[in-house]
Amino acid sequence: MNFLSFIRKILILGLIGALPTSSFAIEVADLNRTWVSSGGAIDQQAADQIIRIFEDDAETNELIRDVAGKLGASNPAQIMQIVGLCDEEDESEGQFVRRIQTNWRALPTDDTEGEWDKETQEQLARAIETVYSRDESAEYALSLQSVSICVQPNRPLLDTFLTFVHELAHFRGFDLLSDKVDVLDFPDEQSFVEYELYRPGGEYDAHVAEMKAHKRLKKRSKVTKRYQLERYFDAEGHVINRTGLANYILDGRDYRTSFRNRFAKTVVSQYNNAANLHNWYVNHAQRLKFDKIRITRTLAEFGGDVNDPNFEKTKMVLERIEKRLVVLERQKLAQKLRMSAIDEKFGQYFAK
Numbered sequence: 001m002n003f004l005s006f007i008r009k010i011l012i013l014g015l016i017g018a019l020p021t022s023s024f025a026i027e028v029a030d031l032n033r034t035w036v037s038s039g040g041a042i043d044q045q046a047a048d049q050i051i052r053i054f055e056d057d058a059e060t061n062e063l064i065r066d067v068a069g070k071l072g073a074s075n076p077a078q079i080m081q082i083v084g085l086c087d088e089e090d091e092s093e094g095q096f097v098r099r100i101q102t103n104w105r106a107l108p109t110d111d112t113e114g115e116w117d118k119e120t121q122e123q124l125a126r127a128i129e130t131v132y133s134r135d136e137s138a139e140y141a142l143s144l145q146s147v148s149i150c151v152q153p154n155r156p157l158l159d160t161f162l163t164f165v166h167e168l169a170h171f172r173g174f175d176l177l178s179d180k181v182d183v184l185d186f187p188d189e190q191s192f193v194e195y196e197l198y199r200p201g202g203e204y205d206a207h208v209a210e211m212k213a214h215k216r217l218k219k220r221s222k223v224t225k226r227y228q229l230e231r232y233f234d235a236e237g238h239v240i241n242r243t244g245l246a247n248y249i250l251d252g253r254d255y256r257t258s259f260r261n262r263f264a265k266t267v268v269s270q271y272n273n274a275a276n277l278h279n280w281y282v283n284h285a286q287r288l289k290f291d292k293i294r295i296t297r298t299l300a301e302f303g304g305d306v307n308d309p310n311f312e313k314t315k316m317v318l319e320r321i322e323k324r325l326v327v328l329e330r331q332k333l334a335q336k337l338r339m340s341a342i343d344e345k346f347g348q349y350f351a352k
Helices: 003-018 028-032 044-056 058-071 076-082 118-126 157-173 189-198 203-221 228-232 242-252 255-301 309-349
Strands: 083-085 094-106 129-134 138-151
Touching (some): 044 157, 094 118, 094 157, 118 138, 189 242, 189 255, 228 242, 242 255
16 A cells, blocks of 8 residues: 555545534433323423434434325424323323214206205315215215324333334325225235235334334434334344234234224124115105106296296206116115125124
């Protein structure tokens, strides 16, 4: 090595030694302290602690900003407005809860009908997210009315942070339409269990996000605490045993039972929804039949005067009603067949 190469090496090593280390400001002792005690409240200081840890890491910072965007929040700190403490009787470490509202509206038969009623309009205006869809005779609005996250008190800041990551990963993956499943799409209960486990924002995603955050935090803060979940990940937070992780979630944390119970409830709920829709179509058809009688009488009063400007308009309304009645008959039959298919395939889930 010549003299210039030697000097160059010394300079490079000196520059590397002078590079700033992590700016992470929370000490291990802080991470091990209780975040919020029983009977306490999530004050500004407690909220700031959590937000600081999220913002210090690129991936969790992206996570919290994605969630803030879904909530329509102007900054990530506002997420804390949907966070509370779980009931101490609740055995979970935390929960993500959402309330979804479905509203139905008959499509108009003329130009003067068809507005959502005032109460529904107010509901939709308050919603975090709303998706509209329609079939041949009705429109429905599926709206996310509220979301909330609770975390258990009396737990260390580290555990609470990881719970936040877990629950926010659920919310980021949540989608109003993809969350609505059709039980007839599943051949059996086990296929539903696998869907719930691996779907976007499901338990697999949430557990992976949680442990990846922990692995990165260990590097930045020298945390030494270990979790059972770590055995399925390498030092960088990559899954090294997918099957083992899945079984740990399903059986070690008892999500298999939870998913099975959810499937049973979904079967019954979707059967009841089909029955309600069938009845809705029946009642809507009945109202249209009364309208048809009324409009037919109105047409008769014109005495065949096709030159009357209202004659053609009234005739068009009658034609639309007649077409709608045909559609409603078809939809009533579809819901009846759906009820039969659910009963035939999953009848064991109905109380006898």
